[in-house]
Amino acid sequence: MKANEKRNLIMKEIAEAIFAADSLYIFPHMVADGDSMGSCASFCRLMRRMGKTADIMMEDEIADNLKFLDKGYVTFVDENTVVPQRDLCVALDCSNTDRFPKREKMFFSAGKKTICIDHHKTEFNYADINLIEPSAASNTELLYELYEFMGVEIDKEMAEAIYTGIVTDTGNFQYTNTTKKTHIITAELYDLGIDTKQLNIILFQSVRPQKLMLRNTILNTLEMRCDGRASMAYVTLDMYDACDAKTSESDGINATLRDIQGVELAVFLREKHPNEIKVGFRSKDYVDVAEVCLRLGGGGHRHAAGCTIHDNMEAALEIIRNVIDEVMAEYDAKRA
Amino acid sequence: MKANEKRNLIMKEIAEAIFAADSLYIFPHMVADGDSMGSCASFCRLMRRMGKTADIMMEDEIADNLKFLDKGYVTFVDENTVVPQRDLCVALDCSNTDRFPKREKMFFSAGKKTICIDHHKTEFNYADINLIEPSAASNTELLYELYEFMGVEIDKEMAEAIYTGIVTDTGNFQYTNTTKKTHIITAELYDLGIDTKQLNIILFQSVRPQKLMLRNTILNTLEMRCDGRASMAYVTLDMYDACDAKTSESDGINATLRDIQGVELAVFLREKHPNEIKVGFRSKDYVDVAEVCLRLGGGGHRHAAGCTIHDNMEAALEIIRNVIDEVMAEYDAKRA
Numbered sequence: 001m002k003a004n005e006k007r008n009l010i011m012k013e014i015a016e017a018i019f020a021a022d023s024l025y026i027f028p029h030m031v032a033d034g035d036s037m038g039s040c041a042s043f044c045r046l047m048r049r050m051g052k053t054a055d056i057m058m059e060d061e062i063a064d065n066l067k068f069l070d071k072g073y074v075t076f077v078d079e080n081t082v083v084p085q086r087d088l089c090v091a092l093d094c095s096n097t098d099r100f101p102k103r104e105k106m107f108f109s110a111g112k113k114t115i116c117i118d119h120h121k122t123e124f125n126y127a128d129i130n131l132i133e134p135s136a137a138s139n140t141e142l143l144y145e146l147y148e149f150m151g152v153e154i155d156k157e158m159a160e161a162i163y164t165g166i167v168t169d170t171g172n173f174q175y176t177n178t179t180k181k182t183h184i185i186t187a188e189l190y191d192l193g194i195d196t197k198q199l200n201i202i203l204f205q206s207v208r209p210q211k212l213m214l215r216n217t218i219l220n221t222l223e224m225r226c227d228g229r230a231s232m233a234y235v236t237l238d239m240y241d242a243c244d245a246k247t248s249e250s251d252g253i254n255a256t257l258r259d260i261q262g263v264e265l266a267v268f269l270r271e272k273h274p275n276e277i278k279v280g281f282r283s284k285d286y287v288d289v290a291e292v293c294l295r296l297g298g299g300g301h302r303h304a305a306g307c308t309i310h311d312n313m314e315a316a317l318e319i320i321r322n323v324i325d326e327v328m329a330e331y332d333a334k335r336a
Numbered sequence: 337m338k339a340n341e342k343r344n345l346i347m348k349e350i351a352e353a354i355f356a357a358d359s360l361y362i363f364p365h366m367v368a369d370g371d372s373m374g375s376c377a378s379f380c381r382l383m384r385r386m387g388k389t390a391d392i393m394m395e396d397e398i399a400d401n402l403k404f405l406d407k408g409y410v411t412f413v414d415e416n417t418v419v420p421q422r423d424l425c426v427a428l429d430c431s432n433t434d435r436f437p438k439r440e441k442m443f444f445s446a447g448k449k450t451i452c453i454d455h456h457k458t459e460f461n462y463a464d465i466n467l468i469e470p471s472a473a474s475n476t477e478l479l480y481e482l483y484e485f486m487g488v489e490i491d492k493e494m495a496e497a498i499y500t501g502i503v504t505d506t507g508n509f510q511y512t513n514t515t516k517k518t519h520i521i522t523a524e525l526y527d528l529g530i531d532t533k534q535l536n537i538i539l540f541q542s543v544r545p546q547k548l549m550l551r552n553t554i555l556n557t558l559e560m561r562c563d564g565r566a567s568m569a570y571v572t573l574d575m576y577d578a579c580d581a582k583t584s585e586s587d588g589i590n591a592t593l594r595d596i597q598g599v600e601l602a603v604f605l606r607e608k609h610p611n612e613i614k615v616g617f618r619s620k621d622y623v624d625v626a627e628v629c630l631r632l633g634g635g636g637h638r639h640a641a642g643c644t645i646h647d648n649m650e651a652a653l654e655i656i657r658n659v660i661d662e663v664m665a666e667y668d669a670k671r672a
Contacts, residue, residue, distance in 0.1 A: 167510075171508075172507075172509055173503075174503075174532075174536050176536075178532065183520070183523035184519070184520070187517075187520045187523065188516075190515065200512075205595040206595070206596075206597040208596070209560060209564070212555060212558065213555075213558070216556060219549075222548065228545070258541065259541040260543050284541060285537070
């Protein structure tokens, strides 16, 4: 059976389960990003419009710039919350159950049937029906196709949630997951009346001044190594405090370090707790940072990986300096 | 006659002039951006492929991240350069002749016929044939339509130049000039084999460390006013020197200041020469900064405008602080 046929069969099975259901719980992953929240909001909107009882179950807060997606859909729960049984539990953008740890028990017990719809490559087929499509740039792109398959109307609210997932998960169409299909679907969203001006103000033009100052403070620690082919920077708990910034507000620094001209390897060290330093590695082209992090007891992907160092920041910086110099020398030797 | 019919007539006239021509000069605007360079590169490539003699004439350097577009197309000239007569002079992305001051004489004298193709709203129909289409998000989007109209093949090199114009002029599809058509055309570029990974590395992931440090230095001057509804920052000649940065590397700071959460009015002061301060104003939603700048002897658009203050930075900062407080108080009074 061709991949496409198999996918259509799964979509058919999901469509039938949805049409048959009267009530559902919907699960985004923890620290939900634009794609997971956009997926859940578009899905919950559709379900309620179809007359079903549907709610999004969350175990942590909604990011400020994504709160507009919650039109009374979200219920906050923890590992002890008991809820009445419903027909379906649907996890969106969750490649594994460790993406919703405090709700895992609920996911498997509160629904007569479980569904997982995700665009991450994964071997965990943890639900009764699993629609996994790694070629989709965002999970909302995949949902758009499911909605088309189901023949349901996509309204403006759903379209804006789908757009949110696409633009946040593709870095505004810049990441390599973006395809021809991503642009075709986005073009169709324009026909559904999406207000891109307001969406972009909410999503990208609402940076907290504290975040800006934190970024500045971090970039003041920028250190270039190996003739400018490596960059590193760090953040301490004191720096978050001094800027009155949230932990999540140092996200994105790794990309900034990698985007420096000539940089192949970028490393960002983050003090999570005293003597617990999270280290994020990024590469632009040829360095396999997954392999580098494996040596340090961590792991990840070719261009994005990480590890943890249990020591103070000064010691961690010294370790990383040596790792950087070593890795770049190895690649130099290979390429010579 | 409908706008569309009129446009097709102009496209027909341009197509005929191009097919009839054996030789051309192509003109981008000075300080050429991705759209102007992308326009000229795609056009020059097509002309040479069609066997015509074609060159891009420039009066200033090509930005580092756009140099890949010049496959031996560019000739540098000044106001005294004399060149042999050709059949056509074609200006791309130049709404007025002041966009190519040192080449204005050449444009009007070196071609038997002149053509202007632009997507900026303009009343200056300075060429013999003027194709002006403000609804196009980028000039390369408009050229894509012209190429389709002409029935010529768009090859990979042209497609990458067109993509460059689109992503740079729409801020990665984020600005409000982006339309359904922009996404449809981009989708079609994927079929032509564009290497979006390499293009995005070149265009967006090649920030000079000097630029990063300049941005940091500037953001250290951030001042919030009016309960966080206004932001301001400045750069002096000394700061450029200290960072070893280019003047152009403070571009984009205004957008960063505007993108702060809650900010409606953002002002950036740049010391161009001693006692000559360029002031850029941006607004997010309701403040008409064109009107504000008019009062200060400047001008611009509703959401982006500027003026010049002939004084030292300290005096200029004091003037701007007062202007900001006054303007915000006026809008508060209006909205009360």
